[in-house]
Amino acid sequence: MIEASGALLTDLYQLTMLQAYFREGMEQEATFELFVRKFPPTRSFLLAAGLEQLLDYLQNLHFKEEDLAWLQGTGFFTPDFLDYLSNFQFKGDLYAMPEGTAFFPNEPIVRVTALLPQAQLVETRLINLIQFQTVIASKAVRSVLAAEGRSLVDFGLRRAHGAEAGLLAARASYLAGFTGTSNVLAAKCFGIPIFGTMAHSYIMAHDDEADAFARFSESLPGNVTLLIDTYDTLEGARKVGNLAATLAKKGISVNWVRIDSGDLGSLARDSRKILDDAGLGGCRIFASGDLDEFAIRQLLRSGAPIDSFGVGTRLVTSEDAPSLNCAYKLEEYAGRPRRKRSKGKDTWPGRKQVFRCFDDRGCMIQDLLTLQGDAEFGEPLLRLVMAKGKPVEPPETLDAMRQRVTDQLQQLPPSLKVLDQPPSAYPVVIGRALQRLVTDMDHVRS
């Protein structure tokens, strides 16, 4: 298989710019920041994610012999520059919001300070890693809000955009509060709890549905989930009810039934009654099929007796907002702040920090975006996570990130947690020092 990693996982212009910097001797210190300019219309907050994979990438970034040989063959690069690339390493400093931190428009979530070529080259993969997990964590947390404590399982691998998307979506959704994933590799790589049921094909491969239920239960007696909608959902529920006594004699209980099609709310209600009447009050109902936060909320508001949800396609593609309007911009070079003024894409210059202010109940009231060192109150959100190319501490656990998300959901103003109306804006105040810097820079230019 193709290996989708390494130093060549970048845009050509990064390398041609690096060659120009190499020729020009432009190797002074630069600061770049990653931020989201404008939020999707359905998001009033986002959750930062993907930092662990970014740190991993930065530490391991190097050009292999075969990469350099291939680059030589493109004709774009001179031998002395390729020689320079052979020694390339990332040795910069990183400030970042810890994973699971809620953030708002224009707030930097990652700040890189490194020699210009180092800070530039990493742009493509840095955005690729942080953007995607941030998209998914921010989508997943909406299902967490909608599910009101019920468990949620990521079912998205098959419709994720490739292998890495499936893997990282499992991580990002777990980070945001999902209970687990169906993705076996994600369970192995990240220690995420793993869940599985059965496919319709299993039922269909047997000549008789009840027979399929019995055999599957005997094969995995500790963990029985039966899919009841292959032919007729309520008939399926009745077959489970009829089977229960036989299985109970063998010490097997049916823990879950799963419904994957039709009117999930009404089928769950009718199935619940059938199961209860059969004495299966402890058998819970798992629902899946084109679910997202809106469908989950609607089902629960209508009183559907569903205990857990499998969420797939709409989660891992973040269907309503599959990308963020994010940018990684040069804010300072050689000790001087820099500012892009392209129409609608102008930037806040300088090395910045975000300070978060809380009321006396611990509820977030505003953020202050300003130059590093300017604020005198509030909690600084960007922390030093890498110094001279080395992480300053061991990777945070996913449990710690999950706890952070839970805490943040408590602290967020309630108006930001509403799913189905236009998002309300959280105040991000621009600090005086930053305002002054912009005024001064534009004054000099004009």
Added chain:
Amino acid sequence: MIEASGALLTDLYQLTMLQAYFREGMEQEATFELFVRKFPPTRSFLLAAGLEQLLDYLQNLHFKEEDLAWLQGTGFFTPDFLDYLSNFQFKGDLYAMPEGTAFFPNEPIVRVTALLPQAQLVETRLINLIQFQTVIASKAVRSVLAAEGRSLVDFGLRRAHGAEAGLLAARASYLAGFTGTSNVLAAKCFGIPIFGTMAHSYIMAHDDEADAFARFSESLPGNVTLLIDTYDTLEGARKVGNLAATLAKKGISVNWVRIDSGDLGSLARDSRKILDDAGLGGCRIFASGDLDEFAIRQLLRSGAPIDSFGVGTRLVTSEDAPSLNCAYKLEEYAGRPRRKRSKGKDTWPGRKQVFRCFDDRGCMIQDLLTLQGDAEFGEPLLRLVMAKGKPVEPPETLDAMRQRVTDQLQQLPPSLKVLDQPPSAYPVVIGRALQRLVTDMDHVRS
């Protein structure tokens, strides 16, 4: 870095079902088919893609020692089953539509016939690989239609959903008719032409924009593209004009300017005039920034003198349709056809083939979906591509696939190539043998 590949890149239920089949001795031959049930509201045809990666996956599928050790630790699996997995290989037959084939709802694009456990286990990654590239090729071809022969470059890596998505999106968009990509690794892996310009940061790192232009041109004299919108686009164009004479003395010509923000149409027109007035009639204009097929068509209809487009985020996320309603369903087991009847998700049973019919000018007029061997006319679209786990011929070249797409765009009814109105339906007729089979199966059941 995490390696997003291998046999564990699957859903847990595939493995628990396999264990049940293993216990039950259910190892007869099964046929599964992958198809798209219902198309996104903006797609009247889709392009099949991703087959090469699927064949690669199927040939290399095996469980490593460490996979098995990890599976053992989960507690779901018995030692005899894990031993069975250690010898697992895919030895089935595959029929598939060649990459770049246009297809329609309910038409199988891949048909797998193998022993039941083999055909089942591969489901997750099979969908993951085929769905994503099909999504992207089908999105990309819309920009190809809109660009009316102008060149298109994939700029999407940074906002793709992970590394593999970036890599495979470059492949799928090239397959669909893009000219190339900015993605260096995709160029190396697939031989796709590679393009690059410069970032705003390059301009901003220099104290003077004109100086940045001059230095970049000298660094890459054979391939000069200058980004002119960092501060003021028309001022940028004038600086290029002023610089041209100096560069010409050094034998360097400015091949392209790039505009990445603002009103691209009017800026392109005004820049064109400035460049022409400066004697730079041969310098072409490259546009980028939130582009998709609709923006490209609108720019060209308004007469914008743009020669090439960079398309990123909206392409690689397929923003308006980031997933397909596709399914991989059991159609036959142990010599008997199978049919799922879940509400809204019922399937056409049996091993099927799609026959395409053309009028005497070579224009497609209808497809016939029926059982393999039923039709007496039309071109069969599913071809044998793998027999007993081995590809029947060497991988097709991307050039051959691109040619197929070009040919298909000629053959498609013009009403299907309209971008901005509800899609028109292409007739997919259900063959008599298939209709009869369904009637018979439902009759037996009821």
